[in-house]
Amino acid sequence: MIDDWAAREQIVTAADRLFYGRGVQAVGMDAVRAQAGVSLKRIYALFPxxxxxxxxxxxxxxxxxxxxxxxxxxxxxxxxxxxxxxxxxxxxxxxxxxxxxxxxxxxxxxxxxxxxxxxxxxxxxxxxxxxxxxxxxxxxxxxxxxxxxxxxxxxxxxxxxxxxxxxxxxxxxxxxxxxxxxxxxxxxxxxx
Amino acid sequence: MIDDWAAREQIVTAADRLFYGRGVQAVGMDAVRAQAGVSLKRIYALFPxxxxxxxxxxxxxxxxxxxxxxxxxxxxxxxxxxxxxxxxxxxxxxxxxxxxxxxxxxxxxxxxxxxxxxxxxxxxxxxxxxxxxxxxxxxxxxxxxxxxxxxxxxxxxxxxxxxxxxxxxxxxxxxxxxxxxxxxxxxxxxxx
DNA sequence: TAAGATAGAGAACGATGGTTCTCAACGCAA
DNA sequence: TTGCGTTGAGAACCATCGTTCTCTATCTTA
Missing domain, CATH: 1.10.357.10 (Tetracycline Repressor, domain 2)
Incomplete structure (x- = not known):
């Protein structure tokens, strides 16, 4: 498993690309999960x-x-x-x-x-x-x-x-x- | 009943105020209906x-x-x-x-x-x-x-x-x- | 007045979204 | 090896939204 720091990085980087490209509300958390390769549970553990x-x-x-x-x-x-x-x-x-x-x-x-x-x-x-x-x-x-x-x-x-x-x-x-x-x-x- | 022209005006004016104030995606069509005082059916007849x-x-x-x-x-x-x-x-x-x-x-x-x-x-x-x-x-x-x-x-x-x-x-x-x-x-x- | 079209109110529907939960798989300590 | 805690995958849940549909009431017109 990757550590918290790397997970944060992956999540933020993925979310950044998606949010910037399509707008925030047009991107579901599931799309962030898919792009980041990090489970929803992990995402919500790091970002409430x-x-x-x-x-x-x-x-x-x-x-x-x-x-x-x-x-x-x-x-x-x-x-x-x-x-x-x-x-x-x-x-x-x-x-x-x-x-x-x-x-x-x-x-x-x-x-x-x-x-x-x-x-x-x-x-x-x-x-x-x-x-x-x-x-x-x-x-x-x-x-x-x-x-x-x-x-x-x-x-x-x-x-x-x-x-x-x-x-x-x-x-x-x-x-x-x-x-x-x-x-x-x-x-x-x-x-x- | 109001005519199409007045209805359009009311709908657009109401939607303008709401969209501008809160953002487009944050405003539901039902909020537009309430603010405009025009039924959803009418709205969708004028704006597909x-x-x-x-x-x-x-x-x-x-x-x-x-x-x-x-x-x-x-x-x-x-x-x-x-x-x-x-x-x-x-x-x-x-x-x-x-x-x-x-x-x-x-x-x-x-x-x-x-x-x-x-x-x-x-x-x-x-x-x-x-x-x-x-x-x-x-x-x-x-x-x-x-x-x-x-x-x-x-x-x-x-x-x-x-x-x-x-x-x-x-x-x-x-x-x-x-x-x-x-x-x-x-x-x-x-x-x- | 009576029949028929029309409009409004709001329920209904299907999809989607944010968030949480379940459960099976895995790793690790004793 | 055997439990135990943790994790990931994804189902589940609840709310909301865009859109459509139903039903009732009103208006028109003959």
């Missing part, structure tokens, strides 16, 4: 309810997102380039064949009104992302107000790419971000 | 399936959105101000107490993978909005590339405001839009 599993999946995705973002921004040096690398990270993601938008946005729309835990998980992930962007903005020496603007661009790119079914939004958002960054830094370069 | 009703609700929302947007941009003269008025329109929307994000984004996330009709309705609405912004951008004399950038800002503001639970994103997106518009128009003002 489907809602708990959903929250675990979101936390798992949040960690993966953080790691991917850190890796993407680690490839360049300057804070300005790191900010733009965020949009390159999105571009790479949008072309993946199973891309279906942001799981947090999707889950929030589907379950946010029903599950406070899901709503909180989405809120935390977005706040974390905004904090990450804000740190890069500070490092770049740009005014704080730039951070939410860039975060909004990233969010919009995700939904736009998902619904349109094309990755164009990543480049468009990147171009807009470059313009906003330049404008934010310009006054500092040429003070009155 | 729940999926058809969902699509009708989305089309209804699309018309309301178009009208609201047209009204909001009609209050100002210049194309540039009309573009900014889009974000004021969002700001007014975000402070409504039942605001829960964009119904098209939410529906797409919940049902896009299951219902091609729902996916198409979302895609059409977003394309229509992008077209509207593109027309304003053209009228403002700015390069075409500005339009998707502003549209992405608007999308991002909607999801950000919904998940954060605050209307701040409208102002932030508006500020970003003003910067992008200015940057897009600047080269035209000072040609080489």
């Amino acid at each position: 309810s489907k809602d708990d599993l959903v929250v675990a999946v979101l936390h798992h995705r949040s960690r993966r997102w953080d790691a991917g973002l850190a890796a993407a921004t680690a490839t360049v040096e300057s804070p300005r380039d790191k900010l733009l690398a965020v949009f390159d990270f999105l571009a790479d993601w949008f072309v993946e064949e199973d891309f279906r938008g942001c799981a947090f946005i999707n889950s929030f729309g589907e379950l946010g009104a029903l599950s406070p835990q899901v709503a909180a998980a989405a809120r935390e992930q977005k706040a974390s992302f905004q904090g990450y962007v804000a740190a890069l903005v500070r490092a770049a020496g740009a005014p704080e107000s730039l951070a939410p603007q860039l975060a909004i661009l990233a969010e919009g790119a995700q939904t736009t790419a998902a619904i349109a079914g094309t990755p164009d939004a990543a480049r468009q958002a990147r171009d807009a971000a470059a313009t906003l960054i330049e404008a934010a830094l310009a006054p500092a370069r040429t003070p009155a | 399936s729940k999926d058809d009703l969902v699509v009708a609700v989305l089309h209804h929302r699309s018309r309301r959105w178009d009208a609201g947007l047209a009204a909001a941009t009609a209050t100002v003269e210049s194309p540039r101000d009309k573009l900014l008025a889009v974000f004021d329109f969002l700001a007014d929307w975000f402070v409504e107490e039942d605001f829960r994000g964009c119904a098209f984004i939410n529906s797409f996330g919940e049902l896009g993978a299951l219902s091609p009709q729902v996916a198409a309705a979302a895609r059409e609405q977003k394309a229509s909005f992008q077209g509207y912004v593109a027309a304003l951008v053209r009228a403002a004399g700015a390069p075409e590339s500005l339009a998707p950038q502003l549209a992405i800002l608007a999308e991002g503001a909607q999801t950000t405001a919904a998940i954060a639970g605050t209307p701040d994103a409208a102002r932030q997106a508006r500020d970003a839009a003003a910067t992008l518009i200015e940057a897009a128009l600047a080269p035209a003002r000072t040609p080489a």
Whole structure:
């Protein structure tokens, strides 16, 4: 038998793929069991309810997102380039064949009104992302107000790419971000 | 008895409120019947399936959105101000107490993978909005590339405001839009 | 007024889902 | 080897949902 840690991993990974691909409510726990290869009894021993599993999946995705973002921004040096690398990270993601938008946005729309835990998980992930962007903005020496603007661009790119079914939004958002960054830094370069 | 037109209206309005507030799959047809005050038989005579009703609700929302947007941009003269008025329109929307994000984004996330009709309705609405912004951008004399950038800002503001639970994103997106518009128009003002 | 069509209320039906339970198989300690 | 505890497979259970059907009451029209 596999240990609890590996079982959790398999269950969460399987549930993530299914929930993300079809939506949470469209996936029964039996489908999770089949995909994970773990008995229902075991699943319920590790996750007391489907809602708990959903929250675990979101936390798992949040960690993966953080790691991917850190890796993407680690490839360049300057804070300005790191900010733009965020949009390159999105571009790479949008072309993946199973891309279906942001799981947090999707889950929030589907379950946010029903599950406070899901709503909180989405809120935390977005706040974390905004904090990450804000740190890069500070490092770049740009005014704080730039951070939410860039975060909004990233969010919009995700939904736009998902619904349109094309990755164009990543480049468009990147171009807009470059313009906003330049404008934010310009006054500092040429003070009155 | 009420006529078909009024019945359709009541059903769609009731379903819209319920679907938007709780998510589509969380609302049973019986809840729609109760809220609409129209018998299930009548509902199914007018909408052969729940999926058809969902699509009708989305089309209804699309018309309301178009009208609201047209009204909001009609209050100002210049194309540039009309573009900014889009974000004021969002700001007014975000402070409504039942605001829960964009119904098209939410529906797409919940049902896009299951219902091609729902996916198409979302895609059409977003394309229509992008077209509207593109027309304003053209009228403002700015390069075409500005339009998707502003549209992405608007999308991002909607999801950000919904998940954060605050209307701040409208102002932030508006500020970003003003910067992008200015940057897009600047080269035209000072040609080489 | 009487017959017939129609509509509404809600029961009924079949499917599905989340969750729990049964039971047989297995591993392990004495 | 013999119990005992644990596990997995899946049946079972109960609720809910989309959809249809039944039955009664109402309205129309001649």
